[in-house]
Structure formats: C-alpha cells, structure tokens
Amino acid sequence: MLLSLFLLIGAIGGAEVLIIMCLLLILILSGIWRLLRPAKPTVIVQQPGAPVSVADELRKLQQLREQGVLSEQEFEEQKRRLLR
Incomplete structure (x- = not known):
C-alpha cells in the first residue's frame, strides 16, 4: 500500500x-x-538491620522458656545451636 x-x-x-x-x-x-526481549532482573538490596548478638538470642530463648513456650529440652537444643 x-x-x-x-x-x-x-x-x-x-x-x-x-x-x-x-x-x-x-x-x-x-x-x-x-x-x-526479556525484562531486566530486579535487584532488591536489603539494608542490614541491627546485628543480632548471641546474647540477645539467648535472652529471647530464656524468655520463651520462662513463658512456657519452649520446654527445657528445646531450650537446651536451641542454646547449643546458637553457641556453635
């Protein structure tokens, strides 16, 4: 045409x-x-939060044990995992 x-x-x-x-x-x-054409991949960058210390995690586990959420055995297992 x-x-x-x-x-x-x-x-x-x-x-x-x-x-x-x-x-x-x-x-x-x-x-x-x-x-x-394929779309460009989207990159998501996460800002690092406050670093979590082992002591903080142990305090949280202790609180969960005191509240009855964790048994003594579960508390000990999680504590061993953190201290490795």
Whole structure:
C-alpha cells in the first residue's frame, strides 16, 4: 500500500522506495524486539538491620522458656545451636 502510494507520487524512484521500505522494516523489527526481549532482573538490596548478638538470642530463648513456650529440652537444643 505504502509502495503504491510512493509510486503514484512519481517523484520517488525504485532505490528510494527500497530504502524507505528497509527503514520501515527496521522500525517494525526494533519495536517487536522491545516487546519480546526479556525484562531486566530486579535487584532488591536489603539494608542490614541491627546485628543480632548471641546474647540477645539467648535472652529471647530464656524468655520463651520462662513463658512456657519452649520446654527445657528445646531450650537446651536451641542454646547449643546458637553457641556453635
């Protein structure tokens, strides 16, 4: 359709039409490439929080044991895990 329009105008020769068609093809292909290319991965950077010390963790475990959430055996297992 576009080619016939250019030919009807008459001022544009075959070489110019070929160049215009190639440019249009490049534009179309670049648009398709933009739609189909994989998205860039999103990188999430977490800010480091306050460092958790072993002593803080032991206090939390002690509180859980006192509240009855942890049994004596569970408390000892978790304490051994922390102190490794």
